[in-house]
Amino acid sequence: MWSDDDVRDAAAEWTWIPDGSRVHDDELLIVQRPAWVGGHVAVEGVRSARPASELIDRAATVASEWADDALEWAVSDRDDPALDAALLARGATLMEQLDVLALPLDRALGLPAGAGARRVATRDDVLAVGRINTAVWANAEPDEARIAEVLREEQEGSGFRILAELDGEVVSTGGVTLAPGPRGTVARLWGAATLEHARGRGAYRAVLAERLRLAAEAGATLALVKGRIATSAPILTRAGFRRYGGERRYRLPL
Structure with a gap:
């Protein structure tokens, strides 16, 4: 039932916004999560074709207005490849690498x-x-x-x-x-x-x-998970999950 594109679309729709988060939602989806999960500001989605440098400037402005000294950024395989390079050029560090994995139930x-x-x-x-x-x-x-x-x-x-x-x-x-x-x-x-x-x-x-x-x-027919390459992804693969893409999370000091 589930094509590869279906799985990737389902993964692209998945953003975790806990109750109590502050949200900025226009060309960028920016979330400041509540204190019980660290309270950090993170870009969780890009809905713009503007140059990566301009998007980073915009996100950094929002994070600074929200009194954070760093900005996390989730970059998926569907995003502009220039975004990874632009974040690294600004001094961002790679926090973790994730595999998008799925299994029919x-x-x-x-x-x-x-x-x-x-x-x-x-x-x-x-x-x-x-x-x-x-x-x-x-x-x-x-x-x-x-x-x-x-x-x-x-x-x-x-x-x-x-x-x-x-x-x-x-x-x-x-x-x-x-x-x-x-x-x-x-x-x-x-x-x-x-x-x-x-x-x-x-x-x-x-x-x-x-x-x-x-x-x-x-009643679910598909299990979807973003597994850390260094820990859970190998276990999930052995259990039958298949990889459909990847995601990187960066931390950019402000």
Whole structure:
């Protein structure tokens, strides 16, 4: 059902804008995320054929007005190739490289031996997710308002979060957002994180398997993920995901 162009279109429609973000949306989509995920300003989309240098100037102005001292920028394979070179020429550094990966949801993955996974449903579960994200991503621990917000999101049915355990310890998490796509519902996989001492033991794959199972039950026909080349992308490829493009994220000091 899903052509290569369909998958790429679905990936191009995916931008994460958490509740509480500040958004500038014209020829550039610029987002300042809330403090619990760092509060940084980032360009998440380009809708202009203007020269790269002019776009960088415009984004830097917005970031400075929002009192940030750096600007992150997501550049996809669909963007003007000159943008990468222009950012590097301005002194930007490459933060991470991502593969755009997808898998039709027509088969299940088995849980690794010794690993268990479950859907987030309680306050303690949200706190467990927060502890993992603090350890891995340096996110702020969730306060009571954030805990209530996550539990509300879990009840709304537009997505879910998963926790995985090894030997009775919660060590890994990951989320899913269900979104419309050109050929049906897309399961956008995001936020996978595993505590360092538990890596390489199947916890990430347990989170992945449960996310795919629940997404298929919810009617999704495609799983889509932007996997880090250095960490999750090889695991996803071994699980059957196929690459459809790439994305680079840069950090430009202002």
